[in-house]
Amino acid sequence: MKWVYRIISLVVASIFVIPLIWMLVVSIKQEGMKIVTVVDWFTPPYSLAVYQEVITETKLLLWSWNSLFVALLVTLFTIIIAAMAGFVLSKIPFRYKTFMFLFVLSGLLIPGEATLIPLYQVAKDLSILNSYPGLVLPALASPIAIIVLKSFFDGVPNDLIESVQIDGGGIVRIFFHMMLPLTRPALASMAILTFIGSWNNFLWPFLSITDDNLFTLPMGIPTLMDQFTEDYVKPMVINSVASLPIVAIFLIFERQIVKGISLTGIKG
Incomplete structure (x- = not known):
C-alpha cells in the first residue's frame, strides 16, 4: 500500500x-x-531579456523591498507582542484574566473587513496614512497568534517556573530564558505564517497607500498587469519575481512550519 x-x-x-x-x-x-x-x-x-526590462523599467524591485520590509517588521513585532500577551494570559495571575482571554478570543469572531472603516479613521487621525507605520501598526494585533502561543505556554509545567523562581529568577528571565526556547517551534510557525499573511496582504495597503513608491507587491502587480494584455511573458516574469522570495522562504523553513502546526494539533 x-x-x-x-x-x-x-x-x-x-x-x-x-x-x-x-x-x-x-x-x-x-x-x-x-x-x-x-x-x-x-x-x-x-x-532573460524580459527580466532585465521589467526590473529596470518598472518599480517591481522597490515594491518587493516594501513588501519584504513591511512583512519583516510586522512579523517581528507581532511575535513579540503575541508572545508576551500569551505568556501573561498563561502564567501570570491577575484579576479579570478569564475576561481578557475571552476578549482576545472574540477577536477571531470579527471579520477584518468590519474593522476597516474605524481603522482607517484612526490611521487618518494619527497621520500615518501613506507611510510605513500606516502599513505596519494596524497589522500587529493578531488574536490567533496570542491564542496559539498561549496554548504552548500552558503546556510548560509550572514546576519549571517555580524552580527558576527558587533560584532567584524573575519574570523576565523566565520569559526569555525558559519559555521562549521551549516554545520555539510555535514561534517559528507563527512567524512564518504571519510573514506570508503580511506579504500577501492587499486590502489594507490598497486603502491606506496612494503613493506608488510605497506600494507593496499585491498593490503594484495589478497596475503592471493592466499594461500587458496581449503578451504572456511579461506577466509571468512579474509573477516569478514576486513569487520566488516567498517560495524560497517557505522551502527553507518548511520543517518549522510543519513541526509547529503538528505540535499545535497535539496540544489542542
Missing part, C-alpha cells in the same frame, strides 16, 4: 508544482512568441 500512497502524493504534489514550472518556463521565453500548442510553451528559444 505504500506505493499507492506515494503515487497519490506525487499526483497531488504535481498539481501544485506544474503551474510554478510552467510560470518559470514561460517567463524566460522571448517576447511575442507564437503559441499554438501546449508544446510551444516549453520549446526554445529562451531569453
Whole structure:
C-alpha cells in the first residue's frame, strides 16, 4: 500500500508544482512568441531579456523591498507582542484574566473587513496614512497568534517556573530564558505564517497607500498587469519575481512550519 500512497502524493504534489514550472518556463521565453500548442510553451528559444526590462523599467524591485520590509517588521513585532500577551494570559495571575482571554478570543469572531472603516479613521487621525507605520501598526494585533502561543505556554509545567523562581529568577528571565526556547517551534510557525499573511496582504495597503513608491507587491502587480494584455511573458516574469522570495522562504523553513502546526494539533 505504500506505493499507492506515494503515487497519490506525487499526483497531488504535481498539481501544485506544474503551474510554478510552467510560470518559470514561460517567463524566460522571448517576447511575442507564437503559441499554438501546449508544446510551444516549453520549446526554445529562451531569453532573460524580459527580466532585465521589467526590473529596470518598472518599480517591481522597490515594491518587493516594501513588501519584504513591511512583512519583516510586522512579523517581528507581532511575535513579540503575541508572545508576551500569551505568556501573561498563561502564567501570570491577575484579576479579570478569564475576561481578557475571552476578549482576545472574540477577536477571531470579527471579520477584518468590519474593522476597516474605524481603522482607517484612526490611521487618518494619527497621520500615518501613506507611510510605513500606516502599513505596519494596524497589522500587529493578531488574536490567533496570542491564542496559539498561549496554548504552548500552558503546556510548560509550572514546576519549571517555580524552580527558576527558587533560584532567584524573575519574570523576565523566565520569559526569555525558559519559555521562549521551549516554545520555539510555535514561534517559528507563527512567524512564518504571519510573514506570508503580511506579504500577501492587499486590502489594507490598497486603502491606506496612494503613493506608488510605497506600494507593496499585491498593490503594484495589478497596475503592471493592466499594461500587458496581449503578451504572456511579461506577466509571468512579474509573477516569478514576486513569487520566488516567498517560495524560497517557505522551502527553507518548511520543517518549522510543519513541526509547529503538528505540535499545535497535539496540544489542542
